[in-house]
Amino acid sequence: MYDVCIIGSGAGGSPIAYELSNAGFKVVILEKGKNYSEDDFSKDELGVSRRDMFTPPLNEQKHIINEYNEDGTFTRYDGEESGWSFWNGSLVGGSSNLMSGYFHRLKPNDFKLKSVYGEIQGANIVDWAISYEELEPYYAKVEKVVGVSGRVINHKQQEPRSTLNFPYPELQTNGVTQWFDKACDALGYEAMPTPRAVLSQDALKRRGCYYSNFCGSYGCASGAKGSARAALLQKCEVEIITDAFVYRLDSNESKVTKAYYYTKLGFPHSIEAKIFVLAAQAIESSRLLLNSKNRFYPAGLANSSGEVGKNLIFSAGGSGTGRFIFENLTKEQQDELMQVGLFFNRSLQDWYDYEDDGKKYKGGTIDFLFEHQNIISRVQREMYDDNGKLLWGDALAEKIHKRITTSRVLSFEVFNDWLPTDKCFVGVDENVLDKYGIPVGVINLYGHPQDLKVGEHLAKKAVNVLKKMGAVEVDYSISASPPANLVAGGCRFGKNPKTSVLDKNCKTHDLKNLYVTDASFMPTGGSVPYTWTIYANSFRVADVIKKELS
Amino acid sequence: MITRLNSRRIFLKAGFLSSAVFVMSGCELFSITTSEETIKLLQSDIFPKAKELGINTSSYVSIILHHSRVSNGDKAFIKNGVKWLNEEAVKIHKTTYVKLLSTQRQEVLKEIVKTEWGENFMYNMNSYLFEAMFGDPIYGGNNREAGWKWLQFTGGQPRPKEMYL
Numbered sequence: 001m002y003d004v005c006i007i008g009s010g011a012g013g014s015p016i017a018y019e020l021s022n023a024g025f026k027v028v029i030l031e032k033g034k035n036y037s038e039d040d041f042s043k044d045e046l047g048v049s050r051r052d053m054f055t056p057p058l059n060e061q062k063h064i065i066n067e068y069n070e071d072g073t074f075t076r077y078d079g080e081e082s083g084w085s086f087w088n089g090s091l092v093g094g095s096s097n098l099m100s101g102y103f104h105r106l107k108p109n110d111f112k113l114k115s116v117y118g119e120i121q122g123a124n125i126v127d128w129a130i131s132y133e134e135l136e137p138y139y140a141k142v143e144k145v146v147g148v149s150g151r152v153i154n155h156k157q158q159e160p161r162s163t164l165n166f167p168y169p170e171l172q173t174n175g176v177t178q179w180f181d182k183a184c185d186a187l188g189y190e191a192m193p194t195p196r197a198v199l200s201q202d203a204l205k206r207r208g209c210y211y212s213n214f215c216g217s218y219g220c221a222s223g224a225k226g227s228a229r230a231a232l233l234q235k236c237e238v239e240i241i242t243d244a245f246v247y248r249l250d251s252n253e254s255k256v257t258k259a260y261y262y263t264k265l266g267f268p269h270s271i272e273a274k275i276f277v278l279a280a281q282a283i284e285s286s287r288l289l290l291n292s293k294n295r296f297y298p299a300g301l302a303n304s305s306g307e308v309g310k311n312l313i314f315s316a317g318g319s320g321t322g323r324f325i326f327e328n329l330t331k332e333q334q335d336e337l338m339q340v341g342l343f344f345n346r347s348l349q350d351w352y353d354y355e356d357d358g359k360k361y362k363g364g365t366i367d368f369l370f371e372h373q374n375i376i377s378r379v380q381r382e383m384y385d386d387n388g389k390l391l392w393g394d395a396l397a398e399k400i401h402k403r404i405t406t407s408r409v410l411s412f413e414v415f416n417d418w419l420p421t422d423k424c425f426v427g428v429d430e431n432v433l434d435k436y437g438i439p440v441g442v443i444n445l446y447g448h449p450q451d452l453k454v455g456e457h458l459a460k461k462a463v464n465v466l467k468k469m470g471a472v473e474v475d476y477s478i479s480a481s482p483p484a485n486l487v488a489g490g491c492r493f494g495k496n497p498k499t500s501v502l503d504k505n506c507k508t509h510d511l512k513n514l515y516v517t518d519a520s521f522m523p524t525g526g527s528v529p530y531t532w533t534i535y536a537n538s539f540r541v542a543d544v545i546k547k548e549l550s
Numbered sequence: 551m552i553t554r555l556n557s558r559r560i561f562l563k564a565g566f567l568s569s570a571v572f573v574m575s576g577c578e579l580f581s582i583t584t585s586e587e588t589i590k591l592l593q594s595d596i597f598p599k600a601k602e603l604g605i606n607t608s609s610y611v612s613i614i615l616h617h618s619r620v621s622n623g624d625k626a627f628i629k630n631g632v633k634w635l636n637e638e639a640v641k642i643h644k645t646t647y648v649k650l651l652s653t654q655r656q657e658v659l660k661e662i663v664k665t666e667w668g669e670n671f672m673y674n675m676n677s678y679l680f681e682a683m684f685g686d687p688i689y690g691g692n693n694r695e696a697g698w699k700w701l702q703f704t705g706g707q708p709r710p711k712e713m714y715l
Binding site for chain 2: 041042043044045046047050051052053057058059083210212213214218221340373375376379380383390392393394396397400401404405
């Protein structure tokens, strides 16, 4: 029998595997996807970005999506028919392989949203079961073990740190970054270097970044990116069973007894372990629990509270762009603009919280980055003229050539809290089955109006910067459409077993050997991408499990 | 491991492209043409730059038609679009698309782009062309990186060792 069986090999499961196997325990991971090494990753836009080679085909595995309308109804979308995918990366290391690695910590107030900012009507705000101070040592650990590069500046929203600076120096940046810094100075904003989970030099038995120009969405061919695979799973002796889709957990009243999984060809297997750790990414973790109902837990495993799947959250906000055109630049500036490979790496957190009309709001983060280098997508965006008419022929060729060779787009992404509500949750549809014959997950989507209000506030600040820098065609979009790769909640942790699924250590209140360590535990999401917090929390839980097994 | 190229697929590519398309005028069978002829000419009409740069984009459409990750709906739309384009040509100029003069073909395109199917079809055919023209040369288009060079673009490293199909 294994000591620990982990379901899912991404950022939520891998720290447990790394810590426990390095401590001598017998650990197995069940991973639905395949395994890859650095040698397997290429910058093939067609395979990676246009044919989705790292996610399951929607005709085999999909979700049902119910989107809330203002009149109170939901519109139902079949993931296969609509092409709406919530898959992020089915491979060893999960979607951390494909992340851009924009790494921000949560801030102390993110752990006590209700106490600091008060109730918000229509939202289920609660304080976290732990404080920033309890998680801080693990943020620091991730910096060292996974590898975070950057430079700490003491801006007014800087969270407390136990170490002075990042263990790895910041990555090289493009010259346009200096235009940004100047614009922020003039506006009185505090430009900060974006910390990245990308090694700027050879370290940790991994190679440093080689500035491929294709980071986000792509697997890293040098191992510089701190994916769970490169940073953790390749650095421990854990047993990984690939092509293993876990479809059911069995239990008695107090313990999980077995995990059942199908191999790629549909053969069923099972595994026994002392402790089970579920980390299949938020939506799929809730789906597995709901699909594992039994006579002890008729509403779904670990669901005596009825809270499994509830309070699903994403990252709210949106994105915007501005274009720099040669006509407005000196020759030197043109050369600087077109220098590819180096990162932009600038963020603003000035409005992580702010006051508006005498009311205190939780705000968020704005990350700035160059438009993704994927050339096919960039060309495709030029196919319409200013009046929305489809172009073709020489007129289209001329437009494409001019736009791609004499201008460049700087983008920004706004991250603010997606408030948890009763209308945003995960269920299962007993009548829609995946290729394994298992009911698919149902994603019910709703964005709270405050999410949009805060997003707008932040986007306008970003627009100020782009305009100050001299960008043209500045535009943005803040919406309630969810970013599929920034998902959390569904099994919130808390002290009260009646209102939460997990205890403060991410162990289910109902079953004493079942933990959930992906982003499911988060009752509120903070206003940054989640990966660093998922890693840090998983290292924290690893210490708890280690103690328990010892 | 990465899904490997199923070498059998290479030999299957004939199929739809070279088979007959039955062009109807009302309820009457008007003419028979092949999709390959139509697609080749259509793509050179909507983005002649590719041909100028020596890039063959039409054979890439056969990769799309047999791709494991392109939906059946998208594949069927290519086939239907070829048929409907020819039917529109017959309606306006009394003959199939490939038999028209360049100016007449542009007239047909200006007509179909006013319809929802026509705009979508032209958008999709141009997108497949761009995939061939700006995708990695391993997929058979983007001859000697001519598409990338035209836009002063450098492909990312490492490059794929094989096609993802």
